[in-house]
Amino acid sequence: MRQIPVDTSAATVMVAKTPQPKVRDRRTGEIATDAETGAKLMTVDVMFAANDEVEILSVTVPETGISGDLTMGTPAALTGLVARPWENEFNGQKRHGIAFRAVAVTSLATTGTASKAA
Numbered sequence: 810m811r812q813i814p815v816d817t818s819a820a821t822v823m824v825a826k827t828p829q830p831k832v833r834d835r836r837t838g839e840i841a842t843d844a845e846t847g848a849k850l851m852t853v854d855v856m857f858a859a860n861d862e863v864e865i866l867s868v869t870v871p872e873t874g875i876s877g878d879l880t881m882g883t884p885a886a887l888t889g890l891v892a893r894p895w896e897n898e899f900n901g902q903k904r905h906g907i908a909f910r911a912v913a914v915t916s917l918a919t920t921g922t923a924s925k926a927a
Contacts, residue, residue: 815890824883825865826854828875848873853914855885868909877916888913
């Protein structure tokens with residue numbers, strides 16, 4: 810599957826919604842796990858501001874990659890953020906979008922604001 814690295818060096822990132830378990834199957838409530846490590850997957854909604862635009866992104870991250878107190882409004886760093894285009898067909902309807910995945914989401918609240926790399 811194609812992965813597109815996302816440059817976060819010039820972006821401002823803040824937590825929009827606290828981490829929640831990623832549900833694999835809504836009917837059974839089964840929680841998604843990482844295929845390679847078996848780690849439980851979480852989703853963190855973040856406000857991603859860059860290039861005079863702001864979006865809310867839902868980022869999937871392994872539970873082990875969440876560090877610090879990630880409450881609403883907390884400045885955060887996204888490590889290893891990638892975008893993955895997806896497409897599927899369900900009940901005859903084609904759907905597509907972009908899924909975001911990160912290695913880690915780290916609170917910057919204790920370290921102050923992140924310095925932007927040049």
